Amino acid sequence: MSKRIIVVGAGAWGGWAAYHLQKSGCHVTLIDKNGPGNAWAGSGGKSRIIRLAYGGNNDYTNLTEESLKLWKDYDERWNESLFHQKEALWLFRGIPATYADLSVPLMKAKGYSLNQVPITGLVEKYPEINFSDITSAFIEREAGYLEANRACGVxxxxxxxxxxxxxxxxVIALSKAEGRVNGVILDSGEELSADYTVLACGPWLSQLVPAIKAHIHISRQEVYYFEAPSQYAALPIWLEFRGADQMYYGIPDHFQEGFKFAYDERTWALDPTKDDRGITEEILRQMRKILANRFPALAKANVLKHHTCVYENAQDGDFIIDGIPGTKNAMMLAGSSGHGFKMGPAIGRLISDHLLEGKPIPTAFSLQRFADSCPRKSQYEVN
Ligand SMILES: Cc1cc2nc3c(=O)[nH]c(=O)nc-3n(C[C@H](O)[C@H](O)[C@H](O)COP(=O)(O)OP(=O)(O)OC[C@H]3O[C@@H](n4cnc5c(N)ncnc54)[C@H](O)[C@@H]3O)c2cc1C
Incomplete structure (x- = not known):
């Protein structure tokens, strides 16, 4: 069946959904107000990590594994280099390595590894890193990073x-009548019609679906690029757990643009439309403190570049992929919660298979879960 489908949002999720739907024979219109992977969107910026360790979560491990294969496959078919393989060093500081421990069996079952490594060996291998307060460490060889905004454009x-x-x-509104979504209304006043509408609006979704506000919070995620000596480029990607909702990570060789360093806390709120995206001194101070502790020689490193990005967090850190309440023929892809980029290819394919062949969406992504009291947490909190 050939369906006319509108996809709003050309970020990692909407773009891949539009691609797979069009490839499967639908007539798709993809709409974005600022362009694919624009600087204000969740998919903005140059890079995103892809790692298979997912704290024992089957849905994410499956989607990530499928995506990793798709990223590699499309790189080959399209002659692009959107995926860059680079091993990831997982560090745990004073907390149990539960997230890694739970990841190991699922990864092993798929032929991937996450190996605990002795800290004494790492001290010798990576003299740039201070391991004195690290309690356990793991290496994931098949990890890497993806070119984010370029991938959206491709x-x-x-x-x-x-x-x-x-x-x-x-898009300023859905065009609705008696529970059916007939399409969308643009700010020019033009109305576009479709058999089915998919909203992948990232942090702006609540403008079109106000009910989602109760389950989503938007956070300010500042990314810093520090000047570092050239040998830092050889360091692995690193991800460091310091507590329940405290995670820091970096990509040391970032397209010769410096040492990329960011945090995964979701404590700073952001209005994606109105708020200033400049440097927050308090955040920079905190980042410098972590950096000086882990990479002592970079304590006073210059900031070469800064980017304020945005997480669209579901209250429990899990994705929301479901129908739009009160409608029959529209769905939303939401709550990517700071970890959704890598899964774009598999999510796009899932949406296409769901709409065309009825493939079920994992129940963990349904809105129904919020009917019971649902704690606010990040995806990294596995207990
Ligand atoms: C700093 C940072 C680091 C991250 N690190 C990782 C990582 O290492 N690995 C990983 O997998 N994920 C990571 N993520 C998360 C990941 O980038 C996001 O989950 C993902 O990119 C979200 O994609 P999206 O398509 O849902 O939303 P977005 O990319 O935000 O796309 C939504 C699009 O919709 C458009 N839009 C919205 N409303 C309208 C409208 N009304 N009309 C027209 N267009 C509209 C916007 O212009 C936008 O382009 C990170 C995110 C950030 C911010």
């Missing part, structure tokens, strides 16, 4: 090559 281009229609426009 996917949109490939979607157009398949005959998909891309529009740069602002």
């Amino acid at each position: 996917v949109k281009g490939k979607f157009e090559q398949l005959g998909g229609r891309y529009l740069q426009a602002n």
Whole structure:
């Protein structure tokens, strides 16, 4: 069956959903107000980590493994280099390595490894890193990073090559009648009609689906690029757990743009439309403290670049992929919660298989879970 589908949002999720739907024979219109992977969006910026360790979560391990294969496969088919393999060093500081321990069997079952390594060996191998307060460490060899904003542009281009229609426009409302969504209304007043509408609006979703506000909070995620000596480029990706909702990570060789360093806390709120995206001195101070502790020689490193990005967090850190309440023929892809980029290819395929063949969406992503009291946490909290 050939369906007319509108996808709003050309980030990692909407772009891949549009691509797979168009590839499966639908007539898709992909709409974005600021362009694929734009600097204000969750998919903005140059890179995203892909790692298979997922704290024993089957859904995410499956989606990530499928995505890793798809990223590699499309890189080959399209002659792009969106995926860069680089091993990841997982560090645990004074807390049990539960997240890693739970990841090991699921990864092993799929032929991947996450190996605990003795800290004494790491001290010798990586003299740039201070391991004195690290209690356990793991190496994930198959990890890497993806080119984020470039990937969104490439996917949109490939979607157009398949005959998909891309529009740069602002959607201001769903066009609804008696529970049916007939399409969308643009700020120009133009109305576009479709058989099915998919909203992948990232942090702006609540403008079109106000009910989602109760389950989503948007956080400010500042990313810093520090000047570092050239030998730092050889260091692995590192992810460091310091407590329940405290995680820091970095990509040391970041396209010759410096040592990328960011945090995973979700404590600083952000209005994605109105708030200033400049440096927050309090955040920079905190980042410097962590950096000086882990990479002592970088204690006074210059900031070469800064980017304020945005997480669209579900209250429990899990994705929300479900129908739009009160409608029959529209769905939303939401709550990517700071870990959704890597899974774009598999999520896009899932949406296409769901709409065209009825493939079920994992129940963990349904809105129904919020009917019971649902704690606010991050995806890294596995207990
Ligand atoms: C600093 C940072 C680091 C991250 N690190 C990782 C990582 O290492 N690994 C990982 O897997 N994930 C990571 N993530 C998370 C990941 O990037 C996001 O989960 C993912 O990119 C979200 O994609 P999206 O398509 O849902 O949303 P977005 O990329 O935000 O896309 C939504 C799009 O919708 C458009 N839009 C919204 N409303 C409208 C409208 N009304 N009309 C028209 N267009 C509209 C916007 O312009 C935007 O382009 C990170 C995120 C950040 C911010």
